[in-house]
Amino acid sequence: MEFSLHNILFEIEKRENKLFPNSSISIDDAFEMTSYLQELLALAKSHIVKHGFKDEYKEIYFFRHIKPQILGKLIFYNKVCRIETGCPVxxxxxxxxxxxxxxxxxxxxxxxxxxxxDFYRYYRSGRTDKDQQYFRLGKIDYHDGLNSFVFEIDPNFSTYYDYKVARIIANELLYNFLVVKIKSQGEGELTFQTLDETKNILWSDSKNALIELIYALHAARVISNGNVGIRQIALIFRVVFRMPLTDMHHAFHRMKTRAGSRTTFLDKLKKSLEEYMDQDL
Structure with missing residues (x-):
């Protein structure tokens, strides 16, 4: 397997899109992703231990964004394998x-x-002021009452908190997976996935564009007066467009810090609508 730390998240997403074009995860596909991510994690570890980081920014970025994505999805797909193989009927x-x-x-x-x-609230709020403490090697404070497994981690490839982020990512993915499974079996309930007339309705822009739209709808509180969470809104779009929406939190975080306009897709929508309106003048 070729390895590039720079393109690693893109390669994971490309593999997922190839295996799950309709968002349905089979046992075989989940097992393939588990094996793939396990190998990828081993390659990342070998690379980091051998080459280290050029600066502290790259170190923090790796342990806050890259490693948790690999490990979080590894935990998720392994859990899917266990759940699906134990399903009674x-x-x-x-x-x-x-x-x-x-x-x-x-x-x-x-x-x-x-x-x-405190860490969960810190991470979810998008704060970065304690990243030096949470996402750099050798910064673990054993006086904080950490879980006992901290003594078993590899100090050359873990900051302890990168594992906690991975668990958050895995749990969010698993939540969406289980909700879809349950909803698809609702008694007397037809989901969009079962209607033939919607089979050709697909999202034809990027996944990031859809995530930007979902967060905009949530921020504007235009669905159920804002009483519906991001997960529920994402689930609706996921079912309608049969599109996997993984890594939403990190995608949104990257939007907040990207160069130029942070609302590229919404800007595009506004321009397109104005041009459409002008056609009737």
Missing amino acids: KMGTVYKKYFASHLRNLKEEYSEHFCHS
């Missing part, structure tokens, strides 16, 4: 209850380990 009430039980476990884990932690 393919249809019916037992099937729905099986996935609902996994969703309850996920919510309990979130409540116990994430939602009340």
Whole structure:
């Protein structure tokens, strides 16, 4: 496998788009992604241990954005393999209850380990003022009462908190996966995925453009008076357009810091609508 730290996230997304063009993840595809990401993580570790980082910015970026994406998706696809291989039946009430039980476990884990932690709030808010503490090698403070597995991590390839980000990413992906599974089996409920008349309705712009639109709708509070979260809005678009929406939080973070306009797609929409209006004048 060829390895490039610069293009690593793009290569992961390209592999996912090839395997899951309709957002449906089979056991074989999940296993293939697990093997692929495991090898990718080993190559990244070998590269970092051998070459290190040119500066602290690249080090922080790797442990905040790149490694957590690899490890988070590795955790997610491995979990999908375990869940799918343990599924008792393919249809019916037992099937729905099986996935609902996994969703309850996920919510309990979130409540116990994430939602009340200072780091989770720091990470979710997009703050960067403590990145030197959280995402650089050799900066672990053992007085903070960290989980015991911190003593088992490789100090040359982990900052402890990169693993916590990976778990956040994995849990978000797993949440979306389980919700889709449960919704697709709703009694008397037809989802967009089952309607033949919508099979040719596809999102034809970039995934980042759709994520920009989703965050704009959420920020404007135009859906259910703002009482619907990002996950729920994303799920609607994911089902309608059969498009995997992974890495939404990191994609949005990159939008906030990109050069030029931070709202490229919304600017494009505004211009297109104004030009369309002018046609009738």
